[in-house]
Amino acid sequence: MRTRFAPSPTGELHLGHAYSAVLAHHAARAAGGRFLIRIDDIDGSRSREEYVAAALADLAWLGLEWDGEPICQSVRLGDYAAALGTLRAHGLVYPCFCTRADIAASLSAPHGPAGAIYPGTCRHLSEAERERRIATEPHCWRLDMTRAAARAGELQWEEAGQGIRVADPLAHGDIILARKDAPASYHLASTLDDAMMGVTHVLRGADLIASTDVHRLLQALLGLPTTLYRHHGLICGPDGKRLAKRDAAASLASLRAAGVDGRALAVDLAAGRVPAGYSLQNP
Ligand code: GLU
Secondary structure (H helix, E strand, C coil): CEEEECCCCCCCCEHHHHHHHHHHHHHHHHCCCEEEEEECCCCCCCCCHHHHHHHHHHHHHCCCCCCCCCEEHHHCHHHHHHHHHHHHHCCCEEEECCCHHHHHHCCCCCEECCEECCCCHHHHCCHHHHHHHHCCCCCEEEECHHHHHHHHCCCEEEECCCEEEECCHHHHCCCEEECCCCCCCHHHHHHHHHHHCCCCEEEEEHHHCCHHHHHHHHHHHHCCCCCEEEEECEEECCCCCECCCCCHHHEHHHHHHCCCCHHHHHHHHHCCCCCCCCEEECC
């Protein structure tokens, strides 16, 4: 068994991250497997080196030990570009020149699991117009979801303890695979890296369950193995809302500064016990 914890170094880790890391670590250790760390730092404008160091310090404080060196997505850009090239060669991606405002102005835009579905404006551009605009206009690359889903056929994954789930990538519309400001989207980078790292079990928060529709599709399109998934419950704050990076009181750094014992916290989280005032909302 190989599991991973994949923080984005865009802020301090909080109790929800600790819960995810503890579950992934303990699952690997219980099976005599490996627990890996990946730093999801493709977003160069938001990622900060100090948050990488802080995340590793937080994990060590929890008593978690990882195998090998953490892997940074920022050194894997060539692989993401190659995968995008493969999908382009299959005619499954297209450049999109729309701004956020263009998309927001499209009143008919329906909603999918992760917000507004792209209305498909740039899908209909001619090859000549694409070539001309690529040279001068900022653009992202989108997956032509109808074609991609047709090519992949019906897809499923195994959700630990719950059985088989049918993936519904079409519900997401033409998602972005490479952004204007970053060379790969979370979906593309995460799917490729889980495969490259040999991850067998993806444990992550229930807020990401819909992403698995897309990850399963990308696995199929790129000939990657699939993994078993477990989307665990989310820790909510005193206000009943799930924790966010801005909830400073729940940051692991502030708990540590307040004298909380990290190893004891990890034991509690593994057993599904959360500190007073917080709650665990199971999916
Ligand atoms: N960097 C992602 C996050 O923090 C990882 C998500 C995942 O585990 O796939 O949300």
